[in-house]
Amino acid sequence: MRRKWPISEERYFGIGVFRPKTAENxxxxxxxxxxxxxxxxxxxxxxxxxxxxxxxxxxxxxxxFQFDSFDSFRxxxxxxxxxxxxxxxxxxxxxxEYEHHCRAIYLLGSxxxxxxxxxxxxxxxxxxxxxxxxxxxxxxxxxxxxDRVNKLG
Ligand SMILES: C[S@@+](CC[C@H](N)C(=O)[O-])C[C@H]1O[C@@H](n2cnc3c(N)ncnc32)[C@H](O)[C@@H]1O
Numbered sequence: 001m002r003r004k005w006p007i008s009e010e011r012y013f014g015i016g017v018f019r020p021k022t023a024e025n026x027x028x029x030x031x032x033x034x035x036x037x038x039x040x041x042x043x044x045x046x047x048x049x050x051x052x053x054x055x056x057x058x059x060x061x062x063x064x065f066q067f068d069s070f071d072s073f074r075x076x077x078x079x080x081x082x083x084x085x086x087x088x089x090x091x092x093x094x095x096x097e098y099e100h101h102c103r104a105i106y107l108l109g110s111x112x113x114x115x116x117x118x119x120x121x122x123x124x125x126x127x128x129x130x131x132x133x134x135x136x137x138x139x140x141x142x143x144x145x146x147d148r149v150n151k152l153g
Contacts, residue, residue, distance in 0.1 A: 007102075008153070010102050010103070011102035011103060011152065012039040012103055013037075013038060013039060013103070013104045013105065013106065013145075013148065014038060014039055014040040014041065014042060014104075014105045014106070015029070015033050015038050015041055015042075015105070015106040015107075015108070015141055015144075015145060016041055016042030016043055016044065016065070016105070016106075016107060016108070017029070017043060017044070017046070017107075017108045017109070017110070017137060017141070018044045018045065018070065018107060018108070018109055018110060018115060018116075018119060019044065019045045019046055019109075019110040019113075020043065020046050020108075020110055020111065020137065021110055021111045021112060022111055022137075023049045023051045023053075024051060024052075024053045025053075025111065025136065025137050025138040026043070026048070026051060026053075026054075026138070027051030027052065027053030027054035027055075028053045028054075028138040028142075029041075029108075029137070029138040029141045029142065030054050030056075030058040030059070030064075031053065031054055031055065031056055031058060032138070032141070032142040032145060032146075033058070033141065033142075033145055034056060034058040034061060034062060035056075036142075036145045036146060036148075036149050037145075037149060038062060038145065039062060040062050040063040040064070040065060041058065041059075041062060041063070041064050041065075042064065042065040042066065042067065042073070043064070043065075043066050043067070044067045044069070044070055044073050044107075045067070045068065045069060045070070046066070047066060048064060048066065070119050070122075074122060077105065078103070078105075080103060081101075081103040081104065081105060082101040082103065082104045082105070082124045082125070083104075083105050083107060083122070083123045083124050084101070084104050084105065084106050084107065084123060084124065084125055084126070084127055085107050085109075085115055085119070085120050085123035085125070085126040085127070086106055086107065086108050086109075086126075086127055086128070086129075086140055086141065086144050087108075087109055087114055087115045087120060087126050087127075087128065088114075088128045088129075088134060089120060089126050089128065091120075091126055092126040092127055092128035093125060093126065093127050093128070094127075094128060094130070095127055095128065095129050095130070095143075095144065095147050096130070098127050098147070099151070100147070100148045100151055100152055102152075104148075106141065106144055106145070107119075107123065108137050108140060108141050109137070110137075111136075111137055114134070127144065129143055129144070
């Protein structure tokens, strides 16, 4: 079947965090994600608390999904969509050379422990930002979204 729409319409992305600790970080991440075009946001093993850093009340504009566990999140992945872990790891692809997929879900780890090994292993791929020390989780997520917008338009 011939496509009757531009390929740029075959794309979306979501971004979320596994076991976030700090509500202010989450509010900041939601705000950036929404402004830069995220289609949905999510939390795994955490409940959203209303947060003053989420000045736009992003949860009222795009869906905010809350999953009880990584397994329930993983089993709900949309068809033909990549799960991309954002994490410093020896197997991670540098963001500089990374080509974003049209349909992607970006997953960040908690402030204290990052993404557990068993979750990293279930991501289709891991990507990392430069630097020897880890960044704040909201900053890391925002930079990845910014990179996606720059590369995919
Ligand atoms: C504060 S960091 C976690 C640090 C944790 N203590 C550790 O050593 O794994 C919180 C989250 O931010 C993201 N993050 C921070 N810096 C990053 C980087 N340079 N590249 C990719 N992700 C990063 C990851 O998702 C990480 O799980």
